[in-house]
Amino acid sequence: MLKSITKLFVLVMLVSLMTSCGGGEEKGVYFVNLSDGDTVTSPFKVEMGVTGMEVEPAGAVNEGKGHHHLIIDGSWLEKGEVVPADDKNIHYGGGQTVTEDITLAPGTHTLTLQFADGFHASYGKEMSKTITITVE
Numbered sequence: 718m719l720k721s722i723t724k725l726f727v728l729v730m731l732v733s734l735m736t737s738c739g740g741g742e743e744k745g746v747y748f749v750n751l752s753d754g755d756t757v758t759s760p761f762k763v764e765m766g767v768t769g770m771e772v773e774p775a776g777a778v779n780e781g782k783g784h785h786h787l788i789i790d791g792s793w794l795e796k797g798e799v800v801p802a803d804d805k806n807i808h809y810g811g812g813q814t815v816t817e818d819i820t821l822a823p824g825t826h827t828l829t830l831q832f833a834d835g836f837h838a839s840y841g842k843e844m845s846k847t848i849t850i851t852v853e
C-alpha cells in the first residue's frame with residue numbers, strides 16, 4: 718500500500734514537473750523572417766510570431782489571446798494603451814501572422830511588433846519587439 722502511494726506520488730511529481738516546463742515558455746513576440754540590421758527592398762514581407770500567447774481575431778478580450786500590430790518608426794505602447802490606427806500603426810485584427818506588402822521609403826526605419834488584446838489595448842513592452850532595418 719505504502720509502496721503504491723510512493724509510486725503515485727513520484728508519478729504526480731514527474732507529471733507536474735513536465736507540465737511546468739512546458740508552461741514556462743517565455744511570453745513575447747518576434748519577427749520570423751527579419752533580424753535587427755537587415756536590408757530589404759520594398760515591398761517586403763513581414764512574418765510575425767508570438768510565444769506564450771495565442772493569436773485570435775479582434776473583437777472580444779480573451780485572456781492570453783490577442784493580435785499583432787506593426788508600428789513603423791514608433792515605439793512599443795504602455796500596457797493598456799490602445800494602438801492607434803493609421804498608416805504607421807497597422808492592425809492585423811483578422812488574426813493574420815504575415816503581411817506581404819510593406820512599402821517604406823528608402824533609408825533606415827524601425828519596425829515594432831506590438832501584441833494587443835481584442836480591443837487593441839497593448840500588452841505592453843513585454844509583448845513587443847523592435848528592430849531597425851534598412852530599406853534600399
Ligand SMILES: [Cu+2]
Pocket residue numbers: 775784785786800808809810833836837
Ligand atoms: Cu488592433
